[in-house]
Amino acid sequence: MTTLSQLPLPPEAGGAQALATTLAHAILSGQWESGEPFPRERDLCEHFSASRNRVRNALAELSGSGLIERTAGRGTVVRDIEDWHLLDPQMSDWMAGLEAPHPQLIREVFAFRLSAEPFISELAALAATAQDLARIEAALVGMCDSATDPARREEHAEHDVAFHDAIYRASHNLVWRQMGLLLRPSIVALIQHSHHQAGSLDDSLDRHRRVFEAIRLRDPEAARDATERVLARTAADLGVENGTRSLKRPTSLPL
Amino acid sequence: MTTLSQLPLPPEAGGAQALATTLAHAILSGQWESGEPFPRERDLCEHFSASRNRVRNALAELSGSGLIERTAGRGTVVRDIEDWHLLDPQMSDWMAGLEAPHPQLIREVFAFRLSAEPFISELAALAATAQDLARIEAALVGMCDSATDPARREEHAEHDVAFHDAIYRASHNLVWRQMGLLLRPSIVALIQHSHHQAGSLDDSLDRHRRVFEAIRLRDPEAARDATERVLARTAADLGVENGTRSLKRPTSLPL
DNA sequence: ACTATACGAAATGTCTGACATTTATCGCAA
DNA sequence: TTGCGATAAATGTCAGACATTTCGTATAGT
Secondary structure (H helix, E strand, O other): OOOOOOOOOOOOOOOOHHHHHHHHHHHHHHOOOOOOOOOOOOOHHHHHHHOHHHHHHHHOOOOOHOOEEEEEOOEEEOHHHOOOOOOOHHHHHHHHHOOOHHHHHHHHHHHHHHHHHHHHHHHHHHHHOHHHHHHHHHHHHHHHHOOOOOHHHHHHHHHHHHHHHHHHHHHHOOHHHHHHHHHHHHHHHHHOOOOOHHHHHHHHHHHHHHHHHHHOOOHHHHHHHHHHHHHHHHHHHHOOOOOOOOOOOOOOOOO | OOOOOOOOOOOOOOHHHHHHHHHHHHHHHOOOOOOEEOHHHHHHHHHHHHOHHHHHHHHHHHHHHOOOEEEEOEEEEEEOOHOEEEEEEHHHHHHHHOOOOOOHHHHHHHHHHHHHHHHHHHHHHHHHOOOOOOOOHHHHHHHHHOOOOOHHHHHHHHHHHHHHHHHHHHHOHHHHHHHHHHHHHHHHHHHOOOOOOHHHHHHHHHHHHHHHHHHHOOHHHHHHHHHHHHHHHHHHHHHOOOOOOOOOOOOOOOO
């Protein structure tokens, strides 16, 4: 869809970064096909009544995350989804702030989690320090605390993110740790789509607690199994086929 | 080391991106401790005889990769290594271009590869298309071709990177695929440190070939084992202890 | 009719100077 | 000693002009 700048983008009066967020959301929403020309600086300046400097800074951010490609004389084009820097923390923020998440991206991120996260829990079980355990437990308590009240769904999601992120951190490897930032978009997308019914929430909390217990007891196998069960439930909620190979256990998971 | 801008940085006459590279290399070399103040814009302008615009663009790139943090009125400080965006492709480029690689980062990246890459090969064995196989084989042929001549070490390293990256791509998951960009710094660091002796190179090529064969035959188990052997050899060369748990096989690897 | 060169439009990249905004610090008075 | 306001210093923003790259087109030559 060669949508002009006129149609999709309501004007905005924020800082320079806010503009980048607006543009990024537009791209992530699929407003432009890969390879299509992006509006020129002049038009963006006019449309948002922003200085060229702010527009350029915003475009530089998009370019830094691989969303667009700019070349002097040719203009700006939207890059293919395969070239997007999914692991850039800024991208995670943008994806998480999107109200209608990009379906393919959510699936890909979740497929990654499904395969990697059980193993990360193994690492965490081997390397977690007391501080790591405290962080995980705090998040767990927060999840339980905000579970009953349906009005605190957002808070619950934050604790959920914190729980999984704490596990990534407990792996004590800088690379895995960085990936914890991928969790937010994946989890908020889940929250928006699936309304937890009363019973399943207790179930979910129990599964999370078992992961924590396994890590606390330094039992890698148990931590992996427990994490697989947590994700299996989430996968079912999301409607993702769990045909993706989960590490080296192709046997069907006992749901 | 509160090194002033005077001492560490030779002047440069490139574009805006070149300046960012110079500054990034300085930070990655450990010229500034975490939390220390970074030179002010004015000083950088003077030192590099660059306009404030170029300096600001360069600093924006560093900020985007998490290397520095800028706040109006306070100044610019270098962030902790834990906050660096290791998965930003730009960071990989900067790390690869560094002549004296950051030892901790290399170890962390390699520890990640050691744990994740066998599993990625499993995925590749399950999902590789004919095009993927062609890419892997082409890289393998390039490695063999440039193996004998010691003057083409750099070219050999490029094919090595291409080989492993092609496997990441063959996983057909966008997240794993992005991680292939981490390979370059890891591999070039290896090349610089270890001079392959004649016999071990044949051995290395043979191990790589077995990975390719396993993927071609759609044998995930074999692909995993073969990849573990490739990495075990590299780990030995790098002097990294392979005590890190490689997936779910804590038994010592048969080297 | 086809090719090659030269010109010019359009877009991004860069420079310069000024002003706005945020932050920390210092001095001063209650 | 504490609280408050003025000042300085740093980054953020704006505006306008110019440089550079790229592509299309027109034109001249073969």
